[in-house]
Amino acid sequence: MRLVVDAPIGPLGVELDGDTVVGVRFGAALPTSSHDHPVVAELAGYFTGTVTDFTVPVDVRGGSxxxxxxxxxxxxxxxxxxxxxxxxxxxxxxxxxxxxxxxxxxxxxxxxxxxxxxxxxxxxxxxxxxxxxxxxxxxxxxxxxxxxxxxxxxx
Structure with a gap:
């Protein structure tokens, strides 16, 4: 699933595999629907200074x-x-x-x-x-x- 998080640095495209974050991209187009995944709240908290450690599951895929x-x-x-x-x-x-x-x-x-x-x-x-x-x-x-x-x- 893909969702977009509005952020002070511009929209962030977030790619999910189930509940796990597998990708983040800068400059994504904003969707018309909202999403209730915890990464949305954690990113919002990060940008307001209330979240300093992410707890959402992240799977860093690919690469050498x-x-x-x-x-x-x-x-x-x-x-x-x-x-x-x-x-x-x-x-x-x-x-x-x-x-x-x-x-x-x-x-x-x-x-x-x-x-x-x-x-x-x-x-x-x-x-x-x-x-x-x-x-x-x-x-x-x-x-x-x-x-x-x-x-x-x-x-």
């Missing part, structure tokens, strides 16, 4: 063994934090594979839920994102704002 390893590393990045492409490459035992990590990030089938927006260039430079740099900036700013509010006890 290296891409799947990158996606697993990305999934470990805590909310509000970032890692560089090089750091992920090094964590995988491939310190020279930063560009390959970037390619794998671009091929992430479930962005936002598997937070490839948290991966940045050397020195924290904002580079590359399948959804465009403006969406990446919005997602990183949202998480930074919410993390700061939480650390100050404001949330």
């Amino acid at each position: 063994a290296f891409e799947r390893a990158v996606w697993e590393q990305i999934a470990l990045i805590p909310y509000g934090e970032m890692r560089t492409y090089g750091a992920i490459a090094t964590a995988l035992g491939e310190p020279g594979a930063a560009r390959a990590v970037g390619t794998a990030c671009n091929r992430n089938p479930v962005p936002v839920l598997v937070p490839c927006h948290r991966v940045v260039g050397a020195g924290g430079k904002m580079v590359g994102f399948g959804g465009g740099l403006e969406r990446k900036r919005i997602l990183l700013e949202l998480e930074a704002r919410v993390s700061l509010a939480q650390s100050w006890g404001l949330s």
Whole structure:
């Protein structure tokens, strides 16, 4: 089943296999009907800053063994934090594979839920994102704002 979630970064197309999320795409056309799947509420909560960890089942399908390893590393990045492409490459035992990590990030089938927006260039430079740099900036700013509010006890 496919549904579309309206979001501040534009509509997100969500593909489901039963109750499991198997795909997320940027810029989907909005449907005329609403859906009651938990991913809709979790994404809405994410964008309002009340959800920092997704609990909906996600099945990251496809990709090469290296891409799947990158996606697993990305999934470990805590909310509000970032890692560089090089750091992920090094964590995988491939310190020279930063560009390959970037390619794998671009091929992430479930962005936002598997937070490839948290991966940045050397020195924290904002580079590359399948959804465009403006969406990446919005997602990183949202998480930074919410993390700061939480650390100050404001949330």
